[in-house]
Amino acid sequence: MTTAIRKENMDVNHIKIEKLNLWYQGTHVLKDINVGIPRHQVTAIIGPSGCGKTTLLRCINRMIDLFPGTRAEGRVLLDGFDIYERGVDVTAIRKRIGLISQKPVLLPMSIFENVAYGPRIYGAGGRKKLKETVERCLKTSGLWEEVKNRLKEPATRLSIGQQQRLCVARGLAVEPEVLLFDEPTSALDPMSSMRIEQEIVLLKKSYTCLIVTHNIQQAIRIADNVLFVSEGELVESGSAQEIFESPKKAFTQAFIAGSM
């Protein structure tokens, strides 16, 4: 009952970005971004190469902090809580907002330990619970059937498509609320890409998903909302239907037409 009430009270936007500006070594990389990211939907960030898509994504879980010489201004609100507020525990934010990167990056451990890494550092439960979590996450990412008999093997023995799904499972095991995907299929073959796309569509039931993609077709297939970014500015945002079928700005139209 209480959860139902809470859900009603919850803003439709899971994340709100307000007046976000970012400088990297003196260059103004992101310019005055204002946008809301709806809960439990897939939002795609599209735009030309080097326009700041990935940077915008990395601002949302403060991965940007890892690059010396960056300065962010403005607010990124996660359910009303400003993640850029002074004294915020960055690790807690990254627990709530997971990132799946472009290329699968494995931890130097077995398949099981890769997924168990997050629950282990957060000290979640005993061995039995850990096993359950790993199994559940691998099932969600669609890898369980392929690896259930080889969990102790080094994760490096998996194919690259499997590795990316392992990274998804590892991200899920942390139990985040938001999943950020940074061009998750750009290193994968078409079959593996399709599987990841299908996963993302399934994942949005439980998670708010943001995906940076170069592939307009991919955005059309899976996105509910689209942010079009160019030269660090948010040119246009809206539902996928609006952006792809009747974009307001000529530049957006040209970009989509050019990409297709």
Add this chain to the structure above:
Amino acid sequence: MRRRVMETCFKAITCAATGIIVVILLTIIWAIAAKGWHTLSWALISQAPTGDYYMGGGGGIANAVVGSIYLGVGATLLALILSVPVILYLRVYADGSRFANLIRGLLDVLWGVPSIVIGAFGFMIMVYFGMRASLLAGIVTVAMLELPIMIRAIDEAANIIPRELDETAYGLGSTKFETAVRVIGRQVLPGVATGALLAFGRGVGDAASVLFTTGATDNVPQSIFTRTLLTHPGEALSATFLKPASTLPVAIFQLLNTPFEAVQNRAYGAALILVILVLSASILSRVLSASLGKHIIR
């Protein structure tokens, strides 16, 4: 045509250089083996020298063999305990900073300091604390000798770990401590095995640093694995570590210093044991490296 000639020449040069190195190494080992082989015996490694050993009498150099093992293993363990945190600091906490590069520079300088100077420094510290020449003083001094080698060797291995791995760990909400210990620490394990081996080889083969600090004695160091260790650990440890000890390099030096050829040949036997010791450490480190490196990302 020109490119083909270049290709052939370059290959010839690389092969020749490798060949020269192999020949030099094999010659050294052959010279030691040829002269030392017939002096090798069970008595050599199992018996302490008798009073007239250095004049051709009976006995062996068990004192130096056991002393060298204690010294080499002890110093390498001590150096490891100090090195690993330094490496994780340089790689995780001070990554890319000027301070880290300054420390690397200092370590490189320290690497170049002659071991006799490190030995003199160790001696100074020993005198300051009022210690006598002892296995412990030798272990501390040799650890100082090993530290720069170990840290720089492992540091190079740590430095080539892609920064994406750190990002991934941070992305999962890891703290720097968790990233250092659970991720970077694991990935660098094979490098640790190699670094420890390099340092062990350098430490166990060095004579100058232990000359004044460990001293020389005909007594075999008392084993630490005695029942006293359980009942009176302090006494047991001091009976081993606070007594002077002999080491293989010092024994070689003493044996070569005699005017008798038969005794000098025993030095080659001792040198052969030293080579075998380092070779065993090398094999051990490779085995360890392979098993520790099963999961690492290549």
